[in-house]
């Protein structure tokens with residue numbers, strides 16, 4: 444093997460796309476990269492009406508791990524918009540996914556975030572989802588509300604209510620918590636892969652795993668999230684229990700899923 448070949452970045456093969464490893468791992472675990480994406484698509488089909496969706500937005504799309512299989516699922520006259528705060532992920536997705544399917548667009552939000560975009564110039568409130576009011580059928584976010592604070596979640600929820608058509612849906616994977624769960628999570632050494640206990644209830648119904656680590660992992664009670672959704676103009680439709688609590692009762696692997704809907708009238 445020549446010198447030039449040795450320094451080429453290794454790539455992850457995802458449905459035939461070669462995603463540079465240094466970007467792929469920022470989107471998801473490499474050992475389950477394809478498997479998790481397959482689960483994401485199944486959840487959208489099972490819980491959020493993907494089969495009837497033409498216009499779709501994904502928040503926190505990373506390199507487009509879920510956009511890539513959606514290229515073969517969404518109708519040709521449909522559209523997909525992916526938004527992320529990591530510039531390299533968006534650049535790669537544009538150069539590869541949009542180049543193949545121009546109705547798939549990717550937009551960078553230069554939001555300051557110590558973990559994902561430390562050099563970010565702006566706050567979340569500076570951004571609007573670049574879609575017309577009432578134009579979208581489905582919005583989804585996997586592992587994004589898992590580290591967001593209430594003001595930023597509220598900002599996204601109000602944007603979702605603006606761009607969704609009546610009857611349109613949001614599917615978000617996240618951690619949902621109750622005060623009574625803290626002692627159980629501590630006793631078992633924490634839930635999820637990162638031993639999460641969410642033992643700091645920073646505000647009523649808003650939990651932080653470790654306030655020393657910012658953004659770190661965050662969780663919401665269903666009551667708090669439901670109130671935020673209603674305030675934004677959405678209604679909670681469905682809760683799907685994830686396995687992260689390790690108590691043996693779950694419908695899906697990993698995080699919980701929450702489905703919200705924009706009322707039809």
Ligand SMILES: C[S@@+](CC[C@H](N)C(=O)[O-])C[C@H]1O[C@@H](n2cnc3c(N)ncnc32)[C@H](O)[C@@H]1O
Pocket residue numbers: 469470471502503504505506508509526527528529532552554556559567584585586587
């Ligand atoms: C754990 S990764 C998940 C990526 C993707 N959802 C998936 O599962 O394939 C979380 C992603 O959310 C992005 N992100 C974090 N905060 C965000 C924000 N405020 N708006 C949009 N994306 C954000 C990160 O840059 C990162 O790509």
